[in-house]
Amino acid sequence: MPKRPIPEATPETAEFWAGASRGELRIQRCNACGRAYFYPRPFCPRCSSKDVAWFTASGRGTLHTYVINYRAAHGFQDYAPYVIAIVELEEGPRMMSNIVGIEPLPENLPVGLPVEVTWEKQDEQITLPLFRPRGAAS
Amino acid sequence: MSLRMSVAIVGAAETDLLGVQPDKSAIQLHAEGALNALADAGISKDEVDAVLCAGQSPVAVAEYLGITPTYIDGTGVGGCSFMIHVRHAAAAIQAGLCKTALITHGESGRSRVGMGGWGQSRQMLSAQFEEPYGVAGPPTRFTIPIVRHMAEYGTTHEQMASVAVATRRWAEKNPRAMMRDPITVEDVLASRMIAYPIHLLECCLVTDGGGALVVVSAERAKDFPKKPVYLLGSGESSEHSMISMMHDFTESRAFKVSGQLAFAEAKIERKDIDHAMFYDAFAHTPMFALEALGFVGKGESGPFFEEMRTAPGGDFPLNTNGGGLSYTHTGMYGMFAIQESVRQLRGEAAAQLPDLRTSIAHGVGGMFHAAGTLILTNDERA
Numbered sequence: 001m002p003k004r005p006i007p008e009a010t011p012e013t014a015e016f017w018a019g020a021s022r023g024e025l026r027i028q029r030c031n032a033c034g035r036a037y038f039y040p041r042p043f044c045p046r047c048s049s050k051d052v053a054w055f056t057a058s059g060r061g062t063l064h065t066y067v068i069n070y071r072a073a074h075g076f077q078d079y080a081p082y083v084i085a086i087v088e089l090e091e092g093p094r095m096m097s098n099i100v101g102i103e104p105l106p107e108n109l110p111v112g113l114p115v116e117v118t119w120e121k122q123d124e125q126i127t128l129p130l131f132r133p134r135g136a137a138s
Numbered sequence: 139m140s141l142r143m144s145v146a147i148v149g150a151a152e153t154d155l156l157g158v159q160p161d162k163s164a165i166q167l168h169a170e171g172a173l174n175a176l177a178d179a180g181i182s183k184d185e186v187d188a189v190l191c192a193g194q195s196p197v198a199v200a201e202y203l204g205i206t207p208t209y210i211d212g213t214g215v216g217g218c219s220f221m222i223h224v225r226h227a228a229a230a231i232q233a234g235l236c237k238t239a240l241i242t243h244g245e246s247g248r249s250r251v252g253m254g255g256w257g258q259s260r261q262m263l264s265a266q267f268e269e270p271y272g273v274a275g276p277p278t279r280f281t282i283p284i285v286r287h288m289a290e291y292g293t294t295h296e297q298m299a300s301v302a303v304a305t306r307r308w309a310e311k312n313p314r315a316m317m318r319d320p321i322t323v324e325d326v327l328a329s330r331m332i333a334y335p336i337h338l339l340e341c342c343l344v345t346d347g348g349g350a351l352v353v354v355s356a357e358r359a360k361d362f363p364k365k366p367v368y369l370l371g372s373g374e375s376s377e378h379s380m381i382s383m384m385h386d387f388t389e390s391r392a393f394k395v396s397g398q399l400a401f402a403e404a405k406i407e408r409k410d411i412d413h414a415m416f417y418d419a420f421a422h423t424p425m426f427a428l429e430a431l432g433f434v435g436k437g438e439s440g441p442f443f444e445e446m447r448t449a450p451g452g453d454f455p456l457n458t459n460g461g462g463l464s465y466t467h468t469g470m471y472g473m474f475a476i477q478e479s480v481r482q483l484r485g486e487a488a489a490q491l492p493d494l495r496t497s498i499a500h501g502v503g504g505m506f507h508a509a510g511t512l513i514l515t516n517d518e519r520a
Binding site: 039 | 259260261263265266267268269270271272273274277278281282283284285286289330331332333334335336380381382383387
């Protein structure tokens with residue numbers, strides 16, 4: 001059975017993936033302009049300050065937009081149809097993920113739906129942050 | 139210094155055939171388009187001193203054609219690369235870096251003969267932050283903004299389907315279009331769901347083909363056999379390389395910036411545009427273009443398309459070749475949008491419009507990643 005493509009960290013993203021393996025959603029905030037951002041970079045993409053720090057995000061957010069994919073990508077044959085979503089984190093940044101723990105139907109996926117992170121371990125290095133409706137059973 | 143009216147397209151042609159061509163490699167499709175465009179301009183390849191292309195390296199295309207250029211540009215940012223090439227060629231010609239620019243496109247998008255591989259490092263940003271979630275090419279990435287547009291502006295499935303219907307009506311008039319059977323909104327909504335909310339008939343074709351342009355200074359333009367098509371305005375921009383980083387999922391920042399540059403340079407109003415080619419990778423792409431380029435207000439594109447204003451007989455003729463949805467779509471369709479603008483302004487189009495003076499060809503690169511805009515005219519006094 002083909003597997004999901006497993007990412008490989010770079011020096012700039014290693015802390016994100018290390019945190020994910022511990023079940024912590026590690027993102028960065030700029031100390032100069034105060035904004036949280038994603039994906040990881042050792043400087044602020046808004047103001048270019050190098051005075052940035054990692055912190056653990058709450059893992060809560062809302063469903064910003066999505067598609068329901070019926071043509072599985074390689075390695076995703078067991079999952080289709082599945083929800084590919086943009087989640088807006090409580091702290092501000094947005095990220096791509098999947099919405100799980102819910103039947104993949106448009107009526108179950110109103111824009112703005114409160115979601116929370118849930119972790120899916122892929123191997124010793126990589127655990128993926130997925131999201132489920134807030135309050136749903138794990 | 140402005141590029142306004144600095145150059146003209148004096149040669150424009152596509153490959154002999156479009157569609158399924160497993161007997162030709164991608165670089166041969168570049169060359170076939172190039173040789174046809176040179177013949178259209180009435181010149182030999184030895185007069186070409188600038189080669190600009192995407193997909194293949196301009197070095198490879200120059201070698202294949204037997205050209206030793208003094209200006210090369212391999213800007214490869216997806217389907218709008220060719221709009222950007224015209225802009226860059228204009229800048230280079232105006233700066234005196236070259237005189238005769240050849241812009242080529244060729245892609246074996248369907249048969250995949252002589253194409254590069256898909257493989258890439260697992261360390262790429264998209265491999266870390268998008269591919270683990272099961273994106274499968276453009277149908278799952280390009281389409282992610284749509285639901286947000288629907289939620290914020292009440293855009294409907296029927297409105298989006300209307301884009302495919304209006305475009306097909308133009309294709310019905312074009313013998314070179316791949317898909318020419320009439321379709322209805324009901325047909326579109328009954329076609330297979332690819333990635334909700336996008337149905338099969340709202341997705342572009344996947345074909346083999348190519349095309350090329352010859353660009354020279356406006357002063358030289360009248361020395362060529364065909365009616366020159368002048369560059370009135372142009373723009374380019376980029377926003378993100380991952381769709382998840384789009385700033386506002388209801389509008390394309392790259393489209394807005396590129397369009398504003400083009401109109402500012404052209405010194406004309408939206409109402410002065412007689413004909414439009416908006417890259418239609420999916421049904422929503424021209425909707426986003428119509429709004430971002432300022433032809434309608436934000437969120438107003440749905441009713442505009444539903445009223446069939448872009449179809450034959452409408453007041454806003456759009457994608458008159460049949461578009462990427464019904465004419466052809468090799469992968470980087472922008473070249474074909476420019477070709478149709480040129481044909482319309484020359485009076486050579488299959489579905490020719492009367493009394494045309496201006497045309498806009500607006501391209502997208504990647505999945506709202508980049509944009510390029512050309513405003514063209516056949517009026518030398520513009």
